[in-house]
Amino acid sequence: MIEISSDVIRGYNDTIILFILLDEPSYGYDISKKIRALSEDKYIIKETTLYSAFTRMEKNGYVESYSQSAENGKKRTYYKITELGKKYYEEKCQEWHLTKEVVEHFIRGEQ
Amino acid sequence: METIKNYLETMFANLPNTLEVKKAKDELYSMMEDKFTELIGEGKPENEAIAIVISEFGNLDEISESLGINNVVSEMETTDRRLISQNECDNYIADSARRRFFNSLGILLCIFSPIGPIIFGSIGNAVGIDAIELIGVILLFICIAAGISLFMIASFLMRDWKFLDKELCTISYSTAEYLAREKEDSQSYKLVLRTLGIVLCSISFLPVIILDTILGSSFSIITEGFAPALIFIGAGIGVFFIMFSGAKDAAFDKLLSLNDTTTVAGNYEPVKKVKKEYVSRAAEILMKDYWKTVLAIYLILSFTSFNWGSTWLIWPIAGILRKPLTEIFLKK
Numbered sequence: 001m002i003e004i005s006s007d008v009i010r011g012y013n014d015t016i017i018l019f020i021l022l023d024e025p026s027y028g029y030d031i032s033k034k035i036r037a038l039s040e041d042k043y044i045i046k047e048t049t050l051y052s053a054f055t056r057m058e059k060n061g062y063v064e065s066y067s068q069s070a071e072n073g074k075k076r077t078y079y080k081i082t083e084l085g086k087k088y089y090e091e092k093c094q095e096w097h098l099t100k101e102v103v104e105h106f107i108r109g110e111q
Numbered sequence: 112m113e114t115i116k117n118y119l120e121t122m123f124a125n126l127p128n129t130l131e132v133k134k135a136k137d138e139l140y141s142m143m144e145d146k147f148t149e150l151i152g153e154g155k156p157e158n159e160a161i162a163i164v165i166s167e168f169g170n171l172d173e174i175s176e177s178l179g180i181n182n183v184v185s186e187m188e189t190t191d192r193r194l195i196s197q198n199e200c201d202n203y204i205a206d207s208a209r210r211r212f213f214n215s216l217g218i219l220l221c222i223f224s225p226i227g228p229i230i231f232g233s234i235g236n237a238v239g240i241d242a243i244e245l246i247g248v249i250l251l252f253i254c255i256a257a258g259i260s261l262f263m264i265a266s267f268l269m270r271d272w273k274f275l276d277k278e279l280c281t282i283s284y285s286t287a288e289y290l291a292r293e294k295e296d297s298q299s300y301k302l303v304l305r306t307l308g309i310v311l312c313s314i315s316f317l318p319v320i321i322l323d324t325i326l327g328s329s330f331s332i333i334t335e336g337f338a339p340a341l342i343f344i345g346a347g348i349g350v351f352f353i354m355f356s357g358a359k360d361a362a363f364d365k366l367l368s369l370n371d372t373t374t375v376a377g378n379y380e381p382v383k384k385v386k387k388e389y390v391s392r393a394a395e396i397l398m399k400d401y402w403k404t405v406l407a408i409y410l411i412l413s414f415t416s417f418n419w420g421s422t423w424l425i426w427p428i429a430g431i432l433r434k435p436l437t438e439i440f441l442k443k
Binding site: 027028029030032033044046047048049050051052054055056074076077 | 138139141143144145146149167169171173
């Protein structure tokens with residue numbers, strides 16, 4: 001089975017995470033679970049990848065973090081998308097359309 | 112879950128102990144914990160859950176940027192600290208216990224040393240030949256010489272471990288945890304020996320009082336010779352037990368304090384507790400060579416006053432004073 005290459009997807013980790021956060025604020029494991037579910041188990045994001053994305057995006061002002069206790073009393077860091085984050089997400093979507101279009105030209109499909 | 116925690120601690124062990132690193136560790140742990148709990152909830156066996164969590168953890172190098180470190184991996188490779196394995200730790204503890212045994216035996220002989228002059232002095236008095244007391248004095252010197260030889264053997268035993276003070280060394284998280292657990296386990300054994308020692312010291316006076324009351328002054332060889340000698344035998348063995356009881360503790364503490372407190376591993380709870388820093392260099396020298404200093408004071412006082420009957424009290428007093436003195440000289 002072909003696995004997804006982390007080199008290729010790296011540039012879109014932020015986009016994927018921001019997409020999850022569009023609906024509602026969320027925390028680490030919940031985000032990774034949603035990514036896995038939405039990608040139909042084809043992409044399992046590593047914890048370190050997730051964490052580095054969080055800190056990078058927080059530094060750039062795309063997300064904000066706050067801590068909140070869950071029902072079982074466990075304290076978790078929640079992330080919330082900012083206006084700047086939404087704008088960045090839109091840009092990345094457009095960038096992807098372009099990238100996809102360009103790369104598509106060079107793929108010999110077996111459709 | 113313990114395995115996952117150990118894994119994470121080991122991964123982070125050599126990283127600097129900064130706020131960013133701690134935050135990253137906590138955050139990653141929280142995610143791993145969530146994942147683990149869910150996998151177990153799905154009915155996965157624990158081993159499988161652990162394997163999944165660890166395999167999906169990723170690479171620490173990836174978060175180096177957010178930790179404010181250029182490269183985690185190269186950082187780890189350039190640490191020139193010598194890693195002490197669990198096996199080496201066990202050997203070190205065994206050697207330390209052996210050293211403490213010889214040291215304690217040396218002190219025991221030093222405390223026993225006045226027995227010669229006391230017994231032979233009283234025999235000399237009883238039979239009216241003073242020269243007999245000389246045998247006692249010779250015995251005293253033999254005891255002290257043997258005691259000092261034992262101190263020398265003890266320091267010789269530790270020659271292979273000198274590097275612990277000279278080189279920068281480190282122990283892994285799991286070794287630290289193993290040592291902390293072993294130390295905990297050895298506490299009851301320590302307490303028994305220590306109590307036995309204190310009891311022996313306290314009752315060492317009894318024979319002389321009892322025999323004196325029963326016999327009066329009619330048997331001077333017993334009341335002035337053998338009975339006082341029993342004080343030294345009791346006190347000697349008592350002090351030996353007290354000294355030896357802490358043998359392993361000192362070794363555990365030494366190993367646990369190896370890790371640099373600026374790293375995550377050095378910040379591990381039992382390590383923090385045993386890291387000793389003294390207020391001044393003089394205080395450090397005094398406390399590190401505590402028993403040698405006490406021996407010097409004991410010998411000087413004994414030979415100048417020739418009051419062997421009471422100078423041995425220096426040993427239990429020194430034993431009691433050690434803790435408060437350490438408290439005073441340690442940096443808070």
